[in-house]
Amino acid sequence: MRRRLTAIFAADVVGYSRLMGANEAGTLTALEKLRTEVLEPRINAHEGRTVKLTGDGMLVEFPSVVSAVACAVEMQRTMRERNADAPPGQRMEFRIGINLGDVIVEGEDIFGDGVNVAARLESVATPGGIAVSQSVCDHVGNRLNVRFEDRGEQQLKNIEKPVRVYDILLEEPELTTMPSQKKEKPSIAVLPFTxxxxxxxxxxxxxxITEDIITDLSKISALSVIARNTSFTYKGKAVKVQTVGQELGVEFLLEGSVRKAGPRVRVTAQLITSADGTHIWAERFDRDLTDIFAIQDEITHAIVEQLKVKLLPREKKALGQAPTDNVEAYNYYLRGRDFLY
Structure with a gap:
């Protein structure tokens, strides 16, 4: 059995049955024209491979998740332009879902959870929109001129675990910075710990440590958390918190440091208001290395308390689970993960 990690792109036509019922021949002709003029040229330009066509849908894989997202954005923006003058009932719109995952390869076809998640993401995308998973959001980061809107964790049909879903905002940013504004839920970026x-x-x-805190905070649906790759663009840079807050459009920043010496570890953390740089919480943890998961848990819960965020029962349970009780294994895991970036 062959496996590989790939970016999976799933798309289908919104209201296809209605369009076919109204004008079967015209719909088929229009879809074939779109595939020839819009879809296939962009897929080829971004080195994608069409795995299969399913009537009104298609499954495509890309060697790069950045290429998959760039292709999807170009497609949807082009479709908006083509539909601008068409009557609402005659517009052909696509939903697109993108996931980065492990797939099983059989001949020219691919199967597995990675494909299933992409298909379910497509089903929850808005008409003319793009829905992506957390892994896609993290890997794209700020490599493309797009923004992500966090929809929180969602239970997708026939997918065992909840999936954190992000919508890609297709509007071209008017400024190079995202204006900081009051959102319905608190927004936070975790800067790389020193x-x-x-x-x-x-x-x-x-x-x-930084990545695991980002992961824990991302499990909280009442928080909007900036993706890992975006936060890490500030690694090693001396920047003002007000500038970072304005560039990322967040209200709060978490920064800190880590000192590891033998069996002991010292972690400091500060929660800061980005608007004026005010510290609203700070703590220093001097512990045995075996307490590292407890430290991360305390930092997460301190943020939840300070931002007055309400946890759902499943979120409380998820945050309370340590990934392992073997600190040596965790240390090797962090070493291995470091090679991914």
Whole structure:
């Protein structure tokens, strides 16, 4: 059985049955014209491979998740232009879902959970829109001139675990910065924690702590959390919190440092209001290395308390689960994950 990691792109036509019922021949002709003039040229330009066509839908894989998103954005923006002058009942719109996942390869076809999640993301995308998974959002980061809107964790049909869903906003940003504004739910960015160990080889550990805090906060549906890749663009840079807040459009920033020495670890963390740089919470943790998961849990719950966020029962349960009780295994895991970036 062959497997590979790939970017999976699933798309179908909105209201296809209605369009076929109204004008079968015209709909088929219009769809074929769109495939020839809009879809296929862009898929080829971004090195995608059409795995299969399913009537009104298509499954495509890309070697790069950035290419998959760029292709989808170009498609949907082009479709908006083509539909601008068409009567509402005659517009042909697509929903697109994109996931980065492991797939099973059989000949020219692909199967597995990675494909299933992409298909379910497509089903929850808005007409003319693009829905993506957390893994896609994290890997794209700020590599494309697009913005992501967090829809929180959703239970997708026939998918065992909830999936955090993001919509891609197709409107061209008017400014190079995203204006900070009051949102319905608090927004936060976790800046890369500084390695204070005096050993560059320990960089993986401080980065790993940062990533795990981002992951934990992302499990909270009442919080809007900036993706890992976006936050890490500030790694090693001396920047003002007000500038970061304005560029990312967030109300709060979490920053800190990590010092690891033998069996002991010291973690400091500060929660800051981006508008004026005011500290609203700060703490220092001097613990045994075996307490590292408890430290992360305390930081997460402190943020929840300070921002007056209400946790759902399943979120409380998810946050209370340590990934392992073997600190040595966790250390090797962080080392391995560091090679991914």
């Amino acid at each position: 390695n204070m160990s005096g050993d560059p080889e320990q960089e993986y550990f401080s980065d790993g």
